[in-house]
Amino acid sequence: MTDRRANRGATVSTVLGRRLGGELLRMREACGLRQPHAAEALTSSVAKVAKLERGLVPMRDPDVRALCHLYGVNDEAVIDRLLKLAKADRDRRKAKGWWDQYPQLEAMAEYFALEEMADQVRAWELSFVPGLLQTPDYARALAVGNHDWADIEEVEPFVEARMKRQDRLTGKRPLQLWAIMHEAVLHQLVGGRGVMRAQLSRLLEMAELPHVRVQVLPYRVGAHPGMTSAFTVLSFSEAGALDVVRTDTLAVKLWLESEADAQHHSAVFDRIARLSLAQRDSSKLIDSVRKEM
Structure with missing residues (x-):
């Protein structure tokens, strides 16, 4: 029971995660890149990129910055908003209630x-x-x-x-x-x-x-x-x-x-x-x- 509930707490809410992943997905598509390019920038797998873009797993700040750099997004206001989204999503996933x-x-x-x-x-x-x-x-x-x-x-x-x-x-x-x-x-x-x-x-x-x-x-x-x-x-x-x-x-x-x-x-x-x-x-x-x- 403990393990099941712990796992549920990690994924209890992915609304912000899906919002963040969706924005990064649109940025990637706008510059004509594919998931393997994002995976290379993150030194991770294509499967992980797919999960990030669908909001299924939390996103670290370095990953957000790396993807913004890859997609040519240099506006600090945009990057800061995405970082706040990522933090809010991580905090919510960890929250117990x-x-x-x-x-x-x-x-x-x-x-x-x-x-x-x-x-x-x-x-x-x-x-x-x-x-x-x-x-x-x-x-x-x-x-x-x-x-x-x-x-x-x-x-x-x-x-x-x-x-x-x-x-x-x-x-x-x-x-x-x-x-x-x-x-x-x-x-x-x-x-x-x-x-x-x-x-x-x-x-x-x-x-x-x-x-x-x-x-x-x-x-x-x-x-x-x-x-x-x-x-x-x-x-x-x-x-x-x-x-x-x-x-x-x-x-x-x-x-x-x-x-x-x-x-x-x-x-x-x-x-x-x-x-x-x-x-x-x-x-x-x-x-x-x-x-x-």
Whole structure:
């Protein structure tokens, strides 16, 4: 178990690594060089260059400088930005976090690490309250209802981990959270009326925080650009780090890391936000549904 978790910690997040490798790949192609040329400059193998360009392994500062020299990049500002990217990626790969206490949730480790490092999360949900705003009882009822657990005892670690994530909303560097939910989320009786009343109260409480924005997309909007799927956009402050999009289906959890994907999902999120009720009106609707329960 120890070795497996250590290996996971080394590769838990490669978003910045892929960003750095992608930039160096474009530089190499722009000057008409191939991977063997880069391998010779680094006195390494072509296989290693391929891994570096795909962000699969961390990159040392001397390697960054050597490749920049090979590709004719002499601008110190550009080189400095790439070096900062490389350092941020190395630091993140080595980082251990609270999620290491939950080996049952290994599939979520990369998301937990990214969320821990993110400065802003924008979440659009069609069917349930975003995890960062869930109460323990709501999270538990959701997990049991999904029937995703072969062993029911794994539900409690899942609930504990979901609550631990919420520390980011109250710590020294609070996460900026913008959550938009379809009105159907408010009416779905996850766990029954008592659980839902407490969950809706929790939404109203969290919406009062200055760094949390909660909006509801009402039924009356009709067709809207978010009907296809729910998604989450994570944003980072590190130099050169692009937004990252996560979207889940029944079959697979997808990471979308290209600039085009990030811009597209950000634009869709903004359109959904414009169609949604303002935060004050959203809170009024949440409170109205809560009182009906």
